[in-house]
Amino acid sequence: MPPFEVPEGDPFGPNNLPYGVFSTSESSDRRVGVRLGDHVLDAGAAALALGSPYASLLARPTLNPLLAAGRTAWSDVRRALTAWVTVPAHRETLAPLLHPLAEVTLHLPFEVADYVDFYASENHARNAGRIFRPDAAEPLTPNWKHLPIGYHGRAGTVVVSGTDVVRPSGQRKAPSDAAPVFGPSVRLDIEAEVGFVVGTPSPQGSPVALADFRDHVFGLCLLNDWSARDIQAWEYVPLGPFLGKSFATSVSAWITPLDALEEARVAPPRRTHPLLPYLDDAMEEPAGYDLRISIAINGQTVSEPPFSTMYWTAAQQLAHLTVNGASLRTGDLYGSGTVSGAEPGQRGSLLELTWNGRDPLELPDGKRTYLEDGDVVTMSAWAPGPDGSRVGLGEVSGRVVAG
């Protein structure tokens, strides 16, 4: 009998082992935890109890020391953890270090260095182009197929799943308004994304090649890039989104290591334009991921965006982000951009799902164009694992509260 029993088919079985940071009602000390089913293993305490050398990486209040340790250490620690949770002899030692998930508090698992957000779904970019520039012949901007468009967001307002999101106030101006007005956003939206977490830093002046993606990126999480469309529309020309996005970005409490997602790797969609060499992944290993995302508002599923449809991969995004010599730091986070599939039921934002309010969603408690105070948005996802199993991603959830 293994030390910990996880029900057959549980997406958080011993082949998953995502990392988070938690505290308990007995101790407010933050520590690294590893999720197993509906329990959390105190990974640092386990390392200490078993005399593991990895205690120096795991008995810490954030994931940053583990992130900074690099690819070889990540694999070694994962191998050790796999042994701990599967070898029956450890049962007595480790059982007291297992906490029910419902009884712990989960924290932001790492200190975010820089946060960048991309725009990598062709479906999303086409939908946004059609909505905002209905008269344009081509919904994509001329650069879209040549580079993964991105911009920097606010690292200081990245919050962990479960944190309430205060409805932002700001300026907005409808074309019919003579002057801008100020008030709470009336078009508060979501964006379902996948966030990639950088572990290994890189020096200023040294681009990171496509092939080195897995040496630098530790893992991924779900990310909700909350967006105030009315604030964004008035402010974003010419320097891009600012206050329409900077009030909050939610991430899941669990970081899934790339090592847990080997079976989920897929080739990205066929490229329609030739790529410059630093972005050309035709000869690289597949760097897309088959993640099946689900978005629910107040418990009702409203969309199921497939991450496998993303035109630009996380490896291309990292290569682009650094090609000008920009350095990477441990804790850098970058979002994929809104994930939207080709079908209407696969769109990753209310902007697209309601076509900017024209086609409201029907929820049990009424119609929705954009979010109302009290709405709880929850994104979850899973990926194919070995032998038909599923690898679960931690959910990212947040409730909208009035400002």
Next chain:
Amino acid sequence: MPPFEVPEGDPFGPNNLPYGVFSTSESSDRRVGVRLGDHVLDAGAAALALGSPYASLLARPTLNPLLAAGRTAWSDVRRALTAWVTVPAHRETLAPLLHPLAEVTLHLPFEVADYVDFYASENHARNAGRIFRPDAAEPLTPNWKHLPIGYHGRAGTVVVSGTDVVRPSGQRKAPSDAAPVFGPSVRLDIEAEVGFVVGTPSPQGSPVALADFRDHVFGLCLLNDWSARDIQAWEYVPLGPFLGKSFATSVSAWITPLDALEEARVAPPRRTHPLLPYLDDAMEEPAGYDLRISIAINGQTVSEPPFSTMYWTAAQQLAHLTVNGASLRTGDLYGSGTVSGAEPGQRGSLLELTWNGRDPLELPDGKRTYLEDGDVVTMSAWAPGPDGSRVGLGEVSGRVVAG
């Protein structure tokens, strides 16, 4: 006789006292220093030698603890430092703690949390509009007079004055090119800016009012927002500048406390449009600063931008930055945007000084449209102090090197 003699008229006299972080050839330990003329006082060692309670803020490797201590502590520490450097009895104690500026190494003085860049000079925005949209009737975008336009930059690539800047590579595409090409930027530019350093944090969901600017902002520095115009032009629609800016941002090694700039406060230019209440500074104390900036390339002055001409003040920028509930962290840095005066000799970028290359500058070693490898760009500034004195800002300098 005071403990330290600073020549009459030196802009780094005892009414200035900017803060930096330095190390010496004897000890690589980083410590807080205060500049006095062409010397640096080891402020933490001084506090320890004099039994000051401020040793806990000054005997540290970065300014962050001092920044986090808040407005009252900033004033108290400044008062103490002023006494130390002016009371003759301290001479014997402090003389050994004074290092010649030429013999120390200066470091990035604080850990940058988030970096935001604004666009607050009307002259600069009009020049940029005329250059990039020559056919438009109005060079300013419709939002420009209603809000201080800004965007997030890359905090991880903020470097201290003296750091070489590697010419970035990236994609560019001239209108006549069929497809983008890749290579080193051929339009590498500068932007002369003033950077504001946040000390006191603010919680998520709580805007910072105009009147609270000085409770949150500790001081300012000079900032060079290096810009690759060709990379920027191809990438920036629709989400703003990214790789055209993210390769490096240089800041001066010295942070001048706002308390040293009381005599330099001036009213901003007359507002031509009514402002929403959160930005309306008509009844506030003047929040502009009369800083006289000078830009030199390879030692030759090419421009003298006056900071007093900025349309949006740093107080308005902070109020705008937080009005959506975005939190502040100790170490947040925000740039004013390129400082350009009304006259051709007051423009803060080569884009404007050479009108995008049309009117090259004449330098002793030849013409310049944009920067060449080996060029050294140095920005310096001073502000009026008490009794006709000058308060110097630390220079920000950087040399362009080939990638």
